[in-house]
Amino acid sequence: MQLNQIVAKRIRMLCVEQSINQYGLFLRSGVPMTTISSVLHCVHRSVTLQVLYEISEGFGISLIDFFNSPLFERENIDD
Structure with missing residues (x-):
């Protein structure tokens, strides 16, 4: 997966975890x-x-927590 796709997936995962949508993320x-x-x-x-x-x-969360996901492991990122 491309890095931008992984970032998008991570954001979607966090939205689900925190029960917010794009508008809620904008407000926060x-x-x-x-x-x-x-x-x-x-x-x-x-x-x-x-x-x-x-x-x-x-x-x-911190940036460290944002990137602390198996999604960002090297084998998941296409160059």
Whole structure:
């Protein structure tokens, strides 16, 4: 899987865990809905660390916790 797809999957997983939708994530994180939608639909190949930081803050977790998932293990990432 491409890294941007893994990031989108991780965000979706966290939304399910915390029972929130994209709008709820927007309210919690302050990241614009268009940006959240772009990330979740893999419109761009990359996401800035600032956006990931703000999304993580919206979930009430650190960046370390965001990336602490088997999804980000090397064997799951295509170059």
